[in-house]
Amino acid sequence: MIIKINKENPQKSMISIAAAVLKDNGIVVYPTDTVYGIGCSIFSKSGIQRIHRVKQRQKSKPMSFICRDLSEASEYARLTNFAFKVMKSYLPGPYTFILEATKAIPKMIQAKKRTVGIRIPKSNICHMLMQEFGAPITTTSANITDEPILTDIYDIKNLFNSQIDLYIDGGALLSEPSTIISLVDDKFTVLREGKGKI
Numbered sequence: 001m002i003i004k005i006n007k008e009n010p011q012k013s014m015i016s017i018a019a020a021v022l023k024d025n026g027i028v029v030y031p032t033d034t035v036y037g038i039g040c041s042i043f044s045k046s047g048i049q050r051i052h053r054v055k056q057r058q059k060s061k062p063m064s065f066i067c068r069d070l071s072e073a074s075e076y077a078r079l080t081n082f083a084f085k086v087m088k089s090y091l092p093g094p095y096t097f098i099l100e101a102t103k104a105i106p107k108m109i110q111a112k113k114r115t116v117g118i119r120i121p122k123s124n125i126c127h128m129l130m131q132e133f134g135a136p137i138t139t140t141s142a143n144i145t146d147e148p149i150l151t152d153i154y155d156i157k158n159l160f161n162s163q164i165d166l167y168i169d170g171g172a173l174l175s176e177p178s179t180i181i182s183l184v185d186d187k188f189t190v191l192r193e194g195k196g197k198i
Contacts, residue, residue: 002157004169007031010128014168019132021166027051029142029156030129031170032066032121034094034178034195035149036156038164039066039137042076048108051138054163057145063109063138064096064117068130073118076105076136082186090181092122094195098182109138115184125170141177149175 005014018028025047027040038055040047042065052059067073070087077099079087087097101116110116119139121127130137142156143149150156153169179196182189190198 001165002153002167002169005125007123007125007170010125012128012132015125015128015132018129018166018168022129022133022137026165027054028137028166028168029153029160029164030168031123031125031153031173032119032139032178033092033123033126034121034176035151035173036142036153036170037066037139038142039139041133042106042109042136042138045106045108048106048138050163051140054160055140055143055145057140059108060112062111062115062117063140064119065109065136065138066119066121066126066130067136068127069120072136073120076102077116077118078102080183080186083183086181086183086188087120090196091120092127094121094176094178095119096178096180098180098184098191100184113184115182117180119178123170125168149177151175 003014025044027047096117096119101110101114151173176195179194180192
């Protein structure tokens, strides 16, 4: 099913539909401030397994997730004073920050070095969905691994069909992914240059 949500003024009734799918361990394609992402609750083992399967993605590959704000992010990642100041200056925005994970994070979305990727997108749809759902959700581009990123929700729907429980149409998006920055050990390291300016 595809639902259309206004990216400037998201309709609460539509957001509630998406949140209900997530609460039922479903997976959703949703617009961010970069590309369309595939998400489920970070605590849904079955949802995460399904995302790996539909993307043809290695299970060992870590998965980033979105949070409402830095306060929520601090529950799942170790935010030093340095990390907090850096993230506060860049977020919300098109960035993924790599940090040391806390014990609250399920091992199946962590990297081998016990790190996680956190996003706080500058997106009204993401913000309202997080508020309604009440917990972080995974974020990984809505495409087959190593294949081109799709910018139109109907192209994504044609690719995955019924493998995804819900598609949120937020309009056409650019195909530029987020900039990835590691802040592990209080070192600022750019791992991938994307939409976010450094």
